[in-house]
Amino acid sequence: MAQILEANKVLEVTNLHKAFGGIKAVNGVSFSVNEGEILGIIGPNGCGKSTLFNCILGQLEPSEGSVKLDGRDVTNLRPSELNRRGVSRTFQLLQVFPELSVRENLILAGQEHEGSMLSRFFGSRDAGLSRKADQMISFFKLGHLIDEKAGGLSYGQQKLLDAAMAFMAGPRLVLLDEPAGGVNLTMLGDLKERLRAINAEQGATFVVIEHNMDFVMSLCSRVIVLAEGKVLAEGTPAQVRANPAVIEAYLGH
Numbered sequence: 743m744a745q746i747l748e749a750n751k752v753l754e755v756t757n758l759h760k761a762f763g764g765i766k767a768v769n770g771v772s773f774s775v776n777e778g779e780i781l782g783i784i785g786p787n788g789c790g791k792s793t794l795f796n797c798i799l800g801q802l803e804p805s806e807g808s809v810k811l812d813g814r815d816v817t818n819l820r821p822s823e824l825n826r827r828g829v830s831r832t833f834q835l836l837q838v839f840p841e842l843s844v845r846e847n848l849i850l851a852g853q854e855h856e857g858s859m860l861s862r863f864f865g866s867r868d869a870g871l872s873r874k875a876d877q878m879i880s881f882f883k884l885g886h887l888i889d890e891k892a893g894g895l896s897y898g899q900q901k902l903l904d905a906a907m908a909f910m911a912g913p914r915l916v917l918l919d920e921p922a923g924g925v926n927l928t929m930l931g932d933l934k935e936r937l938r939a940i941n942a943e944q945g946a947t948f949v950v951i952e953h954n955m956d957f958v959m960s961l962c963s964r965v966i967v968l969a970e971g972k973v974l975a976e977g978t979p980a981q982v983r984a985n986p987a988v989i990e991a992y993l994g995h
């Protein structure tokens with residue numbers, strides 16, 4: 743008899759709420775993300791995407807609801823603690839240090855992920871971070887830029903570096919906040935291809951907030967649409983594109 747195995751849920755968000763005064767930025771959002779999945783979260787400006795991310799990542803305290811990682815409650819854990827449990831993120835605004843080289847940025851990101859205050863005060867003992875940085879440089883095809891200062895790179899190259907930095911700790915779950923924002927078409931192709939490859943090769947699970955519809959629809963296997971703090975629709979990119987409520991609330995604009 744065929745057995746139906748339930749997919750392993752890496753992230754489970756249940757009935758999450760967050761209000762700012764009278765504004766219900768996130769208003770009862772529930773969803774889960776399966777291991778190895780690339781989930782997209784889209785929605786019009788102000789629909790609550792960033793607030794949702796920040797509640798999941800311990801940067802904001804939800805007023806109600808829970809967040810589970812691998813079945814364990816992690817609601818309100820600090821970002822550094824989530825980091826230690828294999829959760830990584832990128833930000834809408836670049837987090838690279840312009841005066842440091844590509845390699846130094848990656849090593850520093852590795853130290854941050856390890857939460858090593860000692861390494862900040864006394865310098866890195868390395869702990870394999872150089873080797874890991876070189877692997878990331880090779881994987882993200884940044885070899886020709888290894889010693890360049892990050893501030894001298896094109897915006898798209900800095901976005902690639904930013905993404906590479908999020909993978910320094912070999913995370914289990916990565917939340918990507920508008921990875922395609924401001925990136926030109928050629929670099930977009932590179933970024934998408936690298937994200938797909940790292941998902942396939944390392945089995946990392948992704949949640950992606952993105953405004954670029956083509957990017958999100960071609961990268962993600964499943965998409966959630968938020969509107970006014972609530973889940974309006976959920977499905978494959980094709981299902982979401984064809985959903986009249988989505989067209990009305992978002993795509994039709």
Ligand SMILES: Nc1ncnc2c1ncn2[C@@H]1O[C@H](COP(=O)(O)OP(=O)(O)OP(=O)(O)O)[C@@H](O)[C@H]1O
Binds near residue numbers: 765766787788
């Ligand atoms: N710190 C805050 N204080 C007050 N209101 C806030 C705060 N952060 C967000 N909001 C409000 O909450 C709602 C959701 O904002 P949020 O930034 O989460 O939306 P978003 O979908 O990420 O928007 P965008 O696509 O423009 O980045 C908006 O009405 C916003 O003005």
